Amino acid sequence: MVSRRDFFMGAGAITAAVAASSVSRVSLAGLPEPVIQSSPETMAPLEPNTGRPYKPVVTLNGWTLPWRMNNGVKEFHLVAEPVVREMAPGFNAHLWGYNGQSPGPTIEVVEGDRVRIFVTNKLPEHTSIHWHGQRLPNGMDGVAGLNQRAIPAGKTYVYEFEAKRPGTFMYHPHADEMVQMAMGMMGFWVTHPRDAHPNIDEVDRDYCFLLNAYDVEPGSYTPKIMEMLDFNIWTFNSRVFPGIDPLVARKDDKVRIRVGNLTMTNHPIHLHGHEFEVTGTDGGPVPRGARWPEVTTDVAVGQMRQIEFIASDLGDWAFHCHKSHHTMNAMGHDVPTMLGVDHRKVVTQINSLIPDYMVMGERGMADMAEMQMPLPENTIPMMTGDGPFGSVEMGGMFTMLKVRADQPAGDYSDPGWYQQPEGTQAFEWTGPLAEPARFKSESTTGKPAVEVQVRKPTGHSGH
Amino acid sequence: MNKTNTAPARLGFIGVLLLTVAGCAGLAPQSSLEQVQQQSAELTGQDALHWATEQDQPPVVRERIAELLAEPLALESAVEIALMNNPGLQARLFDLGIADAQRVQASRLPNPGFSIGRMTRGSEVEWERGLHLNLGSLIALPLTRRIAEGQNAQVQREVSLSVMRLATDTRIAWYRAVAAQQSLAYSEQVLQAADAGAEMAHRMAAVGNYSALQQAREQSFYAEAALSHLQARQEQVASHERLVRLLGLWGEQTNFTLPERLPDVPAEPLDQPDIEQQAMASRLDVQAAQQGAERLATNLKLGKATRFINVLELGISNNSSNEEPVQRGYEITVELPLFDWSGARMAGNEARYMQQLQRTAEVAINARSQVRESYQAYRTAWDVAAHYRDEIVPLRKRISEENMLLYNGMFIGVFELLADAREQISTVNRYLQAQSDFWVAQSELDLVRFGPVTPSEANSASTTPASPAGGH
Numbered sequence: 024m025v026s027r028r029d030f031f032m033g034a035g036a037i038t039a040a041v042a043a044s045s046v047s048r049v050s051l052a053g054l055p056e057p058v059i060q061s062s063p064e065t066m067a068p069l070e071p072n073t074g075r076p077y078k079p080v081v082t083l084n085g086w087t088l089p090w091r092m093n094n095g096v097k098e099f100h101l102v103a104e105p106v107v108r109e110m111a112p113g114f115n116a117h118l119w120g121y122n123g124q125s126p127g128p129t130i131e132v133v134e135g136d137r138v139r140i141f142v143t144n145k146l147p148e149h150t151s152i153h154w155h156g157q158r159l160p161n162g163m164d165g166v167a168g169l170n171q172r173a174i175p176a177g178k179t180y181v182y183e184f185e186a187k188r189p190g191t192f193m194y195h196p197h198a199d200e201m202v203q204m205a206m207g208m209m210g211f212w213v214t215h216p217r218d219a220h221p222n223i224d225e226v227d228r229d230y231c232f233l234l235n236a237y238d239v240e241p242g243s244y245t246p247k248i249m250e251m252l253d254f255n256i257w258t259f260n261s262r263v264f265p266g267i268d269p270l271v272a273r274k275d276d277k278v279r280i281r282v283g284n285l286t287m288t289n290h291p292i293h294l295h296g297h298e299f300e301v302t303g304t305d306g307g308p309v310p311r312g313a314r315w316p317e318v319t320t321d322v323a324v325g326q327m328r329q330i331e332f333i334a335s336d337l338g339d340w341a342f343h344c345h346k347s348h349h350t351m352n353a354m355g356h357d358v359p360t361m362l363g364v365d366h367r368k369v370v371t372q373i374n375s376l377i378p379d380y381m382v383m384g385e386r387g388m389a390d391m392a393e394m395q396m397p398l399p400e401n402t403i404p405m406m407t408g409d410g411p412f413g414s415v416e417m418g419g420m421f422t423m424l425k426v427r428a429d430q431p432a433g434d435y436s437d438p439g440w441y442q443q444p445e446g447t448q449a450f451e452w453t454g455p456l457a458e459p460a461r462f463k464s465e466s467t468t469g470k471p472a473v474e475v476q477v478r479k480p481t482g483h484s485g486h
Numbered sequence: 487m488n489k490t491n492t493a494p495a496r497l498g499f500i501g502v503l504l505l506t507v508a509g510c511a512g513l514a515p516q517s518s519l520e521q522v523q524q525q526s527a528e529l530t531g532q533d534a535l536h537w538a539t540e541q542d543q544p545p546v547v548r549e550r551i552a553e554l555l556a557e558p559l560a561l562e563s564a565v566e567i568a569l570m571n572n573p574g575l576q577a578r579l580f581d582l583g584i585a586d587a588q589r590v591q592a593s594r595l596p597n598p599g600f601s602i603g604r605m606t607r608g609s610e611v612e613w614e615r616g617l618h619l620n621l622g623s624l625i626a627l628p629l630t631r632r633i634a635e636g637q638n639a640q641v642q643r644e645v646s647l648s649v650m651r652l653a654t655d656t657r658i659a660w661y662r663a664v665a666a667q668q669s670l671a672y673s674e675q676v677l678q679a680a681d682a683g684a685e686m687a688h689r690m691a692a693v694g695n696y697s698a699l700q701q702a703r704e705q706s707f708y709a710e711a712a713l714s715h716l717q718a719r720q721e722q723v724a725s726h727e728r729l730v731r732l733l734g735l736w737g738e739q740t741n742f743t744l745p746e747r748l749p750d751v752p753a754e755p756l757d758q759p760d761i762e763q764q765a766m767a768s769r770l771d772v773q774a775a776q777q778g779a780e781r782l783a784t785n786l787k788l789g790k791a792t793r794f795i796n797v798l799e800l801g802i803s804n805n806s807s808n809e810e811p812v813q814r815g816y817e818i819t820v821e822l823p824l825f826d827w828s829g830a831r832m833a834g835n836e837a838r839y840m841q842q843l844q845r846t847a848e849v850a851i852n853a854r855s856q857v858r859e860s861y862q863a864y865r866t867a868w869d870v871a872a873h874y875r876d877e878i879v880p881l882r883k884r885i886s887e888e889n890m891l892l893y894n895g896m897f898i899g900v901f902e903l904l905a906d907a908r909e910q911i912s913t914v915n916r917y918l919q920a921q922s923d924f925w926v927a928q929s930e931l932d933l934v935r936f937g938p939v940t941p942s943e944a945n946s947a948s949t950t951p952a953s954p955a956g957g958h
């Protein structure tokens with residue numbers, strides 16, 4: 024593993040970053056050495072030490088690509104290549120990405136920067152990169168066939184343009200994109216404002232991540248690229264909870280979160296405990312008068328949203344996509360609903376044939392998170408991840424905003440579980456429970472039109 | 487008086503002489519049975535043959551059968567019972583007695599003829615007595631005896647083959663019966679899985695989680711499983727009854743039990759590159775054909791030897807007259823081969839001989855072919871069973887294990903798990919069929935070394951394709 028920090032510690036660190044062997048050093052002479060990242064951890068922000076100054080972002084479970092100044096031009100080197108992405112501990116996906124990771128590294132520049140990006144293709148097929156949302160010359164827009172020839176396997180192409188407007192952008196292939204996006208080829212791009220901008224506030228913490236979805240068959244490693252809607256892995260930056268790091272803030276920090284959506288469906292992103300404003304879209308900063316308060320913002324397909332808020336309230340606050348299946352990991356979509364089905368006797372019969380069979384779903388799916396039964400290899404349970412009070416019973420697009428009074432500025436490490444002050448937590452009522460008065464309707468036939476039997480569970484019994 | 491006394495004495499002398507020539511051939515059916523016992527033991531591994539000389543079984547046999555039936559009936563116990571008790575075989579054994587009697591009959595001389603005549607010429611009364619013996623038969627006697635003995639040996643061989651065939655049929659019936667019983671147990675398991683599915687679907691419908699259509703689908707698996715179960719039960723009964731018939735059992739005796747499972751298929755198949763040569767030495771039909779040819783050759787020699795004298799008749803005359811002294815003498819009548827030079831008979835014999843040579847060649851060729859075919863059937867049956875054992879069943883097990891993991895992760899539901907269980911059980915059942923086919927092929931390969939076998943249809947059963955994978 025080569026961390027970026029090591030890389031910037033000295034000149035020797037440069038050599039630690041290794042270009043893969045199929046591109047010869049000779050052919051790369053004159054190119055910035057590509058930097059490869061193998062860790063899935065959230066890397067500390069990359070403070071700019073050359074070029075125009077800016078306040079860097081933090082890429083959730085990701086990193087920012089270092090650059091080289093060359094006669095006033097910021098030079099980056101992206102290498103498109105197959106990668107192994109740890110989506111959560113114990114669950115690795117074989118993806119295509121950039122510089123050792125999927126999503127690729129975040130590119131951060133400043134408004135007005137001249138940017139030159141070398142793109143080396145180490146995929147088995149041609150590729151190209153589209154700089155989603157940028158104002159640039161037509162020949163740099165990266166649509167293979169339309170704007171340029173596709174970059175053949177083994178070749179390096181150069182993109183060069185001025186980062187004209189500040190804002191939140193993405194990059195992704197525009198050649199065989201159905202396959203290449205399904206395989207995880209994408210990355211974030213942030214153009215910081217050069218000067219104070221009337222509609223862009225300074226923030227204390229600036230997080231970014233992409234929404235992505237995969238269909239990885241339980242027990243397999245490679246996403247099924249033909250899938251169109253029935254994905255089973257919903258991710259922030261190709262990580263699933265509990266593999267997603269929390270967003271950390273010091274109390275009263277101004278926090279910006281930038282979200283880009285490269286899945287095939289929309290995601291209502293919801294923050295607990297705070298209201299936020301959408302301060303920017305793909306088109307740029309939202310005029311202040313046009314902003315309205317939200318606790319959920321829908322990020323449509325191919326869109327980006329910037330939300331901002333003051334982390335005013337201490338605690339561990341859930342932050343997630345509000346489509347409830349998107350806070351689940353891999354699960355069967357044709358599994359029958361067993362809710363309320365009496366298994367008595369049948370389970371004995373089944374056990375005589377299938378000794379390992381256990382009843383699941385009779386009381387709901389929460390059993391699933393509790394039982395910890397063996398699963399196919401390279402798979403994590405559909406709901407997993409423990410909180411201080413038990414299973415969180417979620418996976419997928421779920422993480423937390425952790426607001427602490429004493430979180431040092433610039434410290435993005437997980438502060439652990441929030442200690443709730445005495446008397447501020449839901450508690451068990453132990454007093455008497457009165458039988459509720461129920462409304463009694465009279466039917467003309469004397470019978471209800473549909474007889475519905477509801478088995479009311481009385482705690483955990485009978486298993 | 488004097489004259490009349492001496493003639494019978496001489497005739498008696500001739501009789502003694504003839505008897506000496508003929509030899510004392512006694513009835514010996516028991517030795518025939520021992521021959522059969524010996525010939526068939528190589529395949530049956532039993533010495534259970536005996537004559538059912540009385541209407542009822544001797545107590546020792548009855549007790550032995552009762553003893554064997556008290557335990558779950560082992561394969562070789564079944565063979566032992568069949569050899570003791572199969573009425574068809576008992577009937578067949580009497581062919582030995584019949585053939586033996588014929589052999590003895592053949593070694594007896596033809597009865598001499600006696601003629602007496604009384605003639606008068608005036609006052610003269612002349613008695614003419616004659617004892618005639620077909621000399622040809624006498625001369626031919628050693629040859630005809632050899633032929634009869636040959637025929638007896640042939641009957642022994644045929645009976646031996648019947649014994650071995652019965653042993654083989656019994657073994658096959660035993661394998662089939664055990665397999666059918668095992669199969670029935672599997673079909674019960676399938677039924678149980680389908681029942682659990684139907685019951686679960688019923689309960690799901692009852693709480694509103696399943697539609698009538700979904701419930702009916704699961705119910706239909708149960709209905710089909712019930713059908714298969716009926717068929718399996720019928721097969722079990724039919725195969726049991728076939729075994730009962732071969733064992734010659736009735737009444738209480740038919741309530742025997744069988745072992746729970748078939749023996750395992752051997753780890754390695756029998757490699758028999760020289761099976762054809764071996765079979766040529768041990769095939770009874772080849773031996774019989776050869777001996778048949780030899781016998782015809784002897785016949786041919788006999789024909790040549792008696793070409794002119796087969797009609798030769800030796801007579802002893804004793805003519806007495808009241809006026810003349812007794813006139814003694816002999817007379818030989820010769821049929822002159824004036825019109826029948828025996829050419830046609832010789833030609834017929836020769837043709838028959840040549841025919842037998844061709845038949846012998848045919849028998850040998852067929853035997854070789856049958857041996858090869860049976861060995862191939864055996865190898866294929868082993869390959870199929872081993873493939874099930876080493877590939878298909880472990881894979882099916884692996885699939886079930888993975889499905890269990892998928893169920894744990896809620897990727898599939900209980901109905902898919904039950905469908906998988908049904909699928910796994912039927913795969914194991916198909917392996918069982920392949921196993922049973924192997925043992926049948928093995929039994930037939932054992933038999934084909936001694937006699938003709940038409941390879942059974944067995945192998946078609948196991949080559950039925952494995953059902954489509956997945957099952958849901």
Ligand SMILES: [Cu+2]
Pocket residue numbers: 257289290291344345346349420
């Ligand atoms: Cu979502």
